[in-house]
Every structure is written in structure tokens, then in C-alpha cells.
Amino acid sequence: MLIDTHTHLYLEDFKDDIGIVIQNALQNDIQKMLLPNIDMDSVEPMLNLHQQFKDCTYIMTGLHPTSVDKAWRTTLNNILTTIEKQAKPIAVGEAGIDLYWDKTFVEEQKEAFIFQIEYAINNNLPIVIHSRNSLDLIIEMIKPYQGKLRGVFHCFPGHVQQAIQLVDQGFYLGLGGVVTYKNAKMAEVAAQLPLESIILETDAPFLSPQGKRGQRNESANIKDIALFIAEKRNTDFETICKVTTANAYKLFDL
Numbered sequence: 001m002l003i004d005t006h007t008h009l010y011l012e013d014f015k016d017d018i019g020i021v022i023q024n025a026l027q028n029d030i031q032k033m034l035l036p037n038i039d040m041d042s043v044e045p046m047l048n049l050h051q052q053f054k055d056c057t058y059i060m061t062g063l064h065p066t067s068v069d070k071a072w073r074t075t076l077n078n079i080l081t082t083i084e085k086q087a088k089p090i091a092v093g094e095a096g097i098d099l100y101w102d103k104t105f106v107e108e109q110k111e112a113f114i115f116q117i118e119y120a121i122n123n124n125l126p127i128v129i130h131s132r133n134s135l136d137l138i139i140e141m142i143k144p145y146q147g148k149l150r151g152v153f154h155c156f157p158g159h160v161q162q163a164i165q166l167v168d169q170g171f172y173l174g175l176g177g178v179v180t181y182k183n184a185k186m187a188e189v190a191a192q193l194p195l196e197s198i199i200l201e202t203d204a205p206f207l208s209p210q211g212k213r214g215q216r217n218e219s220a221n222i223k224d225i226a227l228f229i230a231e232k233r234n235t236d237f238e239t240i241c242k243v244t245t246a247n248a249y250k251l252f253d254l
Helices: 018-027 040-052 072-086 106-122 135-141 160-168 185-192 219-232 237-252
Strands: 002-004 030-035 057-061 091-096 127-130 151-153 172-175 198-200
Touching (some): 002 198, 002 237, 030 040, 030 219, 040 057, 106 127, 160 172, 160 185, 198 219, 219 237
Parallel strands (some): 002 030, 030 057, 057 091, 091 127, 127 151, 151 172, 172 198
16 A cells, blocks of 8 residues: 655646546555645635545645745634634645745745744644755754654655755655656665655656656556655565555554
């Protein structure tokens, strides 16, 4: 069995065939799909999808850094309140800082990230961290919370030394389609880090694995990622499945 620990199956990309997409995942032994929130607009479709497929989907609560603006506090409070009333989230996310797309609200991103860190700690939830072009900054920001904060670095963008530093602090690393790309430094991370520190994700509909680049990503492609990591680590596919699934169960208390 495999788990897709990060997939946006509620987006418009799947509106015409979500039932087929879910069934395809289940037929490929991806038995659980974890849904990170983006913004206020994504809350309703995410909750609706969860209601439709309760046996295999799980939801998160939070505000994506690229959706942060000056009104972030109101938006985030509305997100947290709305989700709390209708479902039990398994994590806070995805949260973090993004310095790739737009740096207009960097200070607000930092504030919103700290808010979500503290919310995660206070509610005994793991946090799913987005760190695009901001990994060193985030490593510094989470230092005061060492020993209290747990979670995963989604689509881990760093090198092996940074990975070791985070694993030593108890964090997991989320590896997805990017690990399969030619010259991807994440492939080195996948090969060298303890398997007990890795969980698998697609980030669907984005970041399809190498053989399917240019196509819409979906949860069934977790199998491709697991097979690639098995090859890089010179181990068997079943071991990758068993250990990464156990890691996901442990982190998200599934």
C-alpha cells in the first residue's frame, strides 16, 4: 500500500473525472490521499471532495504562502473556523514561505507562517511546510520551536546536508515527481537519507514524474515515484512502500 501525502485533487483540473482519478489511485494500491488546503476558495471544494470520498481522503487546514496578503489574519481565521466546524484536519498546511513567485508580502508571509506553526503546536498537529526559495530562512525561523514542532518539508528543495539537519530535528521530507527529473538534487537526497525520514507525495495536478511531464499529475503516479526511489536506493519496491507508508501513518496519526 502507498499513501499520497500531498495532492490537490479538489482543484478544477479534476472536475470532469475525479471519480476515475480516485479509482485509478485505489487500483494502484494508493489507499489514502491527503489534501492540503490553499486558500479560502479551496476550502469548500476540498471539504466536498472529502465528503464524497471519506474512506480514502484526509484534509488539512491552513493558508498557502502565495495566498498571503495584508488581510491574511482574517482569511486564515475564516479558514480555520470553517474547517473546524465541518471536519477534523490531520495537519496544518500547506504553510510556509514562497520567495519564488512574488515577494510583495514577505513580512506577512513570515507572520502567517509563525501563526500556523503555533496553531499546529497548540493543536498537536503536524505542519506541512512549503519552502520554495526560502529553505534557509525557514530553517532559521523554526529553530525556536525545536522539540515542539513536527511535520514535513513538502517537495523538499534542499541538498543532503540541509536534509540531514532537518531529519535530526525530527522532520520528514516529502519527495515527489521532482525527484525523478534529470540532474535533480532531490534524487541524491532520496538515495542518501534514512528511508524512515521520507514520505511520498505527488502535489497533483502539478509536478508529474519524468515519464509523464507535460501531463496532469494524479495520485496514481505515487507508484512511479516509489519505483524510482527503490532503484536509486538499490532496494525493492515493497520496502519503499512499507516504510514510507508507515512514516505517513506515524506523522499524520492516520
